[in-house]
Amino acid sequence: MVKFFKYSAAGNDFVIINSRALGSFPLTKENIIKICDRRFGVGADGILLHSAPESGNAHAKMTIFNSDGSTAEMCGNGIRCFALYLIKDCGFSFDPLKIETGNGLLEARCEKAGNTFRISATLGKAKVIDETKKISFEGTSFLRTGISTGNPHLVYIPETETGIDVSELWELRELGYETNVELVSSIDCTKNCAKVDVYERGAGKTPACGTGGAAVVNTLYLAGKIQKNQPFTIKYPGGDIDYTITENGETIISGIPLKIFTGEFEG
Numbered sequence: 001m002v003k004f005f006k007y008s009a010a011g012n013d014f015v016i017i018n019s020r021a022l023g024s025f026p027l028t029k030e031n032i033i034k035i036c037d038r039r040f041g042v043g044a045d046g047i048l049l050h051s052a053p054e055s056g057n058a059h060a061k062m063t064i065f066n067s068d069g070s071t072a073e074m075c076g077n078g079i080r081c082f083a084l085y086l087i088k089d090c091g092f093s094f095d096p097l098k099i100e101t102g103n104g105l106l107e108a109r110c111e112k113a114g115n116t117f118r119i120s121a122t123l124g125k126a127k128v129i130d131e132t133k134k135i136s137f138e139g140t141s142f143l144r145t146g147i148s149t150g151n152p153h154l155v156y157i158p159e160t161e162t163g164i165d166v167s168e169l170w171e172l173r174e175l176g177y178e179t180n181v182e183l184v185s186s187i188d189c190t191k192n193c194a195k196v197d198v199y200e201r202g203a204g205k206t207p208a209c210g211t212g213g214a215a216v217v218n219t220l221y222l223a224g225k226i227q228k229n230q231p232f233t234i235k236y237p238g239g240d241i242d243y244t245i246t247e248n249g250e251t252i253i254s255g256i257p258l259k260i261f262t263g264e265f266e267g
Contacts, residue, residue, distance in 0.1 A: 076210020
């Protein structure tokens with residue numbers, strides 16, 4: 001039997017497994033798909049594998065597998081769930097927690113919130129992978145920007161209201177390879193928030209995406225709509241996620257992840 005932990009952040013859910021618990025059970029693409037299946041498995045957007053860090057400066061290593069068995073460099077909601085797991089299920093008390101990821105060594109800070117914790121994590125500095133362009137699709141004009149926040153994103157901001165679904169934009173594959181895609185349906189800079197839908201490579205439409213929100217916030221910053229040190233909330237179908245771009249250009253993601261349950265599956 002393989003023990004696992006189920007966590008969620010804004011509806012983005014993950015199965016967390018300690019590599020030592022796997023024993024002889026291989027974490028193959030086929031097995032990852034089975035575990036993440038919502039009818040015949042545990043059900044999740046992905047698996048977070050906990051292993052010993054390779055760097056002496058880190059407390060743990062997080063490897064991310066999407067629900068289709070592919071790997072991801074980074075996951076903003078994933079690192080927040082992983083940090084809470086390290087506290088609740090592994091007894092870690094480091095603050096900040098230093099976590100090895102596919103996007104380098106990142107830090108997570110914990111603030112007591114009732115009987116749980118608000119987790120704030122550093123996502124590093126965003127990079128422009130494709131400059132803002134005006135495109136037209138199905139009669140709607142969009143401003144589209146390519147941003148990497150540890151993994152690649154295309155952010156679409158429509159100039160008028162649109163009935164286009166985010167999955168249709170993902171199918172365009174404008175950069176010639178798969179990216180995550182965010183569709184910004186409304187922006188309110190007075191209330192410091194924006195509504196966003198997401199399609200994640202390797203997982204499909206999900207209730208939220210931590211790095212996707214960071215991509216949207218950095219897109220708005222580049223457009224001059226928000227400033228550094230300005231708190232900004234991304235409103236996803238699964239819930240709200242808070243962001244700030246620091247003075248040195250790093251993006252901080254913040255929110256309260258949830259532990260759903262602990263269980264075992266046959267290995």
